[in-house]
Amino acid sequence: MFFRHDYSTPGPGIQKDAPEKTGVAxxxxxxxxxxxxxxxxxxxxxxxxxxxxxxxxALFALNQVIRRMVMDQPVLCLHHYxxxxxxxxxxxxxxxxxxxxxxxxxxxxxWFYLDRAAGNPLxxxxxxxxxxxxxxxxxxxxHLYGLLGAGRGVRESFxxxxxxGLGRPLRAVLAALCWYGSLFTAVMAFPLSGAYLLxxxxxxxxxxxxxxxxxxxxxxxxxxxx
Numbered sequence: 212m213f214f215r216h217d218y219s220t221p222g223p224g225i226q227k228d229a230p231e232k233t234g235v236a237x238x239x240x241x242x243x244x245x246x247x248x249x250x251x252x253x254x255x256x257x258x259x260x261x262x263x264x265x266x267x268x269a270l271f272a273l274n275q276v277i278r279r280m281v282m283d284q285p286v287l288c289l290h291h292y293x294x295x296x297x298x299x300x301x302x303x304x305x306x307x308x309x310x311x312x313x314x315x316x317x318x319x320x321x322w323f324y325l326d327r328a329a330g331n332p333l334x335x336x337x338x339x340x341x342x343x344x345x346x347x348x349x350x351x352x353x354h355l356y357g358l359l360g361a362g363r364g365v366r367e368s369f370x371x372x373x374x375x376g377l378g379r380p381l382r383a384v385l386a387a388l389c390w391y392g393s394l395f396t397a398v399m400a401f402p403l404s405g406a407y408l409l410x411x412x413x414x415x416x417x418x419x420x421x422x423x424x425x426x427x428x429x430x431x432x433x434x435x436x437x
Contacts, residue, residue, distance in 0.1 A: 237422075238418075238419075238422055241280055241281070241418065241422070242415075242418075245280050245286065248276075248280070248286055248288045249411060249414040249415060249418065250410060250411065250414075251288045251289070252273065252276055252277070252288055252292065252414045253409070253410060253411055253412065253413050253414040253415075254409075255272075255288070255289070255292050256269050256272075256273050256413050256414065257408075257409070257413070259272070259296065265296075266307070267303045267304045267306070267307035267308075268296050268300055268303045268304075269296070270303065270306070270307065270356070271295055271296075271299055271302060271303035271306060271307075271356060271359075271360070272292045272293075272294075272295030272296040272299075272303075273292075273295075273413065273414065273417055274295075274356040274357065274360060274417060274421065275291065275292075275294070275295035275299070275360050276288060276291050276292050276295065277414070277417045277418050277421045278357060278360060278421055278432075279291060280418065280421075281418070281421045281422055281425045282425070295360070299359075299360070302359040302360070302365070305359065305365045306352075306355050306356050306359050309352075309355060309365075309369055310348055310349075310351070310352035310355060311352075313344055313345075313347075313348040314345055314348040314349055314352070316344075317341045317342070317344035317345035317348060318341075318345050320337065320338075320340075320341035320344075321338055321341040321342045321345055324337045324338035324341060325338045347373065347376065347377060349383075349387050349391065350376030350377060350380055350383040350384065350387060351369075351372040351373045351375070351376035351377070351383075352372070352376075352387075353376065353383050353386040353387055353390070353420055353424055354371070354372040354375045354376055354383065354424060354427070354428060355368055355369065355372040357421065357424060357428045357432055358371055358372055358428065358431060358432060360432070361428075361431070361432035363431075371431060375427055375428075375431075379427055382423050382424055382426075382427050383424070383427075385420075385423045386419075386420035386421070386423045386424050387420070389416050389419035389420040389423065390416050390417060390419075390420040393412075393416040393419075394412070394413075394416065397412050
């Protein structure tokens, strides 16, 4: 299933005169067309995360390939994943540092101050600040990978990601729940969730998150180039 030549050659595809599907129908269509690629992509992601230091690169490459699916562009899994992995390493580490680091620090700060707020109500002020930074980091992270992957600069992408995440929070919340929520649930259910994580635990939640954001990012992100 993974290595047959038939899966890497263009098929009949979708008829050009067929009406464009939207919503759930479009998502199911992507799953049907890219089911094998999603398995391959999940395995590639796990393998490239093993050195740990390459996790930012793997996250960026995963989002790059998934975005091609959402934008209805041709996907050659290994080729496009390797391109995202090696060509955009600066953007990958920038995206990781601008999202994971603030979220971790603010999350720890929110827990720290909330634990002490019972004895001193003044600690609610830094708790609210840390909570706001944590939520802003989560909501903007969903947009940042798509904006950086489209070739925008780090500063411009970060500014737009904050504006879109806070200005249009509904889609960002849905995307964050798909990615972070499903990952947290799977980790809490491990080892029962081991097969899920191995097969589709990262690729499908990433697909869901990017699918919810596709209309928000479309005016700011041209199709991904080769």
